[in-house]
Amino acid sequence: MSGGPARRPPAGVAALSAAPALDAHLVVERGDFRLDVRLTAAPGEVLAVLGPNGAGKSTALRALAGLTPMSDGRILIDGADLARVPVERRPIGMVFQDYLLFDHLSAVDNVAFGPRCRGLGRAAARAGAMEWLERMGLAGHARARPRTLSGGQAQRVALARALAAEPRLLLLDEPLAALDAHTRVAVRSQLRAHLADFGGAAVLVTHDPLDAMVLADRVTVIEDGSVAQDGPPVAIAQRPRTAYVARLVGLNLYRGRAEGTRVEVPGTAGAAGGSAAAASIEVGHACRGDVFVAFPPRAVALYRERPVGTPRNVWHAAIHGIERFGDQVRVHLDGDLEMSADITQSALAELRLEVGDRIWAGVKAAEVECYPA
Numbered sequence: 045m046s047g048g049p050a051r052r053p054p055a056g057v058a059a060l061s062a063a064p065a066l067d068a069h070l071v072v073e074r075g076d077f078r079l080d081v082r083l084t085a086a087p088g089e090v091l092a093v094l095g096p097n098g099a100g101k102s103t104a105l106r107a108l109a110g111l112t113p114m115s116d117g118r119i120l121i122d123g124a125d126l127a128r129v130p131v132e133r134r135p136i137g138m139v140f141q142d143y144l145l146f147d148h149l150s151a152v153d154n155v156a157f158g159p160r161c162r163g164l165g166r167a168a169a170r171a172g173a174m175e176w177l178e179r180m181g182l183a184g185h186a187r188a189r190p191r192t193l194s195g196g197q198a199q200r201v202a203l204a205r206a207l208a209a210e211p212r213l214l215l216l217d218e219p220l221a222a223l224d225a226h227t228r229v230a231v232r233s234q235l236r237a238h239l240a241d242f243g244g245a246a247v248l249v250t251h252d253p254l255d256a257m258v259l260a261d262r263v264t265v266i267e268d269g270s271v272a273q274d275g276p277p278v279a280i281a282q283r284p285r286t287a288y289v290a291r292l293v294g295l296n297l298y299r300g301r302a303e304g305t306r307v308e309v310p311g312t313a314g315a316a317g318g319s320a321a322a323a324s325i326e327v328g329h330a331c332r333g334d335v336f337v338a339f340p341p342r343a344v345a346l347y348r349e350r351p352v353g354t355p356r357n358v359w360h361a362a363i364h365g366i367e368r369f370g371d372q373v374r375v376h377l378d379g380d381l382e383m384s385a386d387i388t389q390s391a392l393a394e395l396r397l398e399v400g401d402r403i404w405a406g407v408k409a410a411e412v413e414c415y416p417a
């Protein structure tokens with residue numbers, strides 16, 4: 045095999061000068077479900093595809109791999125249309141959730157399998173595969189059968205196998221889902237390093253916002269077969285545009301009309317869903333027109349009595365749920381606005397809060413973000 049992976053170009057260079065490594069418009073119809081999304085990634089870029097169950101993430105990945113037929117659209121890799129390229133000849137590597145390693149082959153033969161199929165001699169394919177295993181820190185496990193490997197090791201063999209075929213597009217379908225929480229942390233950071241060395245485009249499907257934040261340069265959120273939001277992880281985390289994304293990144297989100305620093309949120313359910321009366325929100329800076337308003341649960345203070353002389357927004361609220369995690373307590377509220385508040389166990393005890401109680405919730409205007417809808 046010829047050498048190792050191409051190094052990722054210096055930050056910014058690829059994005060400015062190169063054509064997208066991946067430029068895909070995917071249209072798939074399956075009964076009542078229709079997927080219609082555009083996915084793009086620059087060379088060296090990792091795109092995370094996030095979305096709720098049934099949103100169409102796997103369908104998108106399978107369409108990219110050529111495993112699910114498209115009813116319309118096209119897939120360009122480095123500017124070349126894949127329409128007439130048979131599936132087995134496409135420059136695409138895949139890492140599946142359960143890795144799909146051949147159990148009758150050793151780790152090194154699993155990695156050598158692709159290059160062998162492409163006609164490389166046994167010795168050369170094995171030598172290349174050994175190089176990949178060394179790079180993955182698995183040289184000592186080259187002869188091991190997949191079932192004797194740990195989940196993290198099997199994941200790295202699967203990644204080595206995908207990369208050994210020298211793809212231009214790497215597809216990863218929930219690559220960390222099969223791992224326990226402890227292994228996941230270590231494997232996530234190893235995967236990040238390996239992805240940083242990959243010169244092609246990578247598309248990572250995940251349910252886990254942390255995977256997306258840690259591993260991806262860009263995130264595309266798919267909901268109900270369409271792109272709901274697209275951008276760098278930080279922008280997604282700070283400025284969610286749908287109730288699903290807001291829940292994922294842990295923010296209270298509303299949609300309303302702004303005039304100066306005041307936003308009127310209509311009485312029907314806000315973007316966060318659920319029951320809510322109409323309410324006004326003072327925000328940190330002036331904005332205008334249709335806007336989203338977001339603030340974190342930790343910015344919400346709770347009071348038994350209506351606070352006076354405070355610079356905060358103050359709303360009437362009813363407690364409809366209390367969840368404890370560690371020293372923190374998440375209190376779910378409705379009333380003027382539906383929201384979550386994170387308080388400490390001692391604050392919960394001090395205020396003697398119970399489900400059904402009617403209380404007051406306050407948030408400083410400076411903690412409230414406002415951005416165009």
Ligand SMILES: Nc1ncnc2c1ncn2[C@@H]1O[C@H](COP(=O)(O)OP(=O)(O)OP(=O)(O)O)[C@@H](O)[C@H]1O
Pocket residue numbers: 074075077095096097098099100101102103104251
């Ligand atoms: N073989 C199939 N035939 C018909 N419809 C299907 C088939 N597989 C999936 N679907 C439908 O396509 C839609 C998208 O499914 P898909 O598996 O792509 O979603 P997903 O975002 O990957 O979900 P999950 O996170 O649960 O894996 C769903 O509504 C599902 O019911």
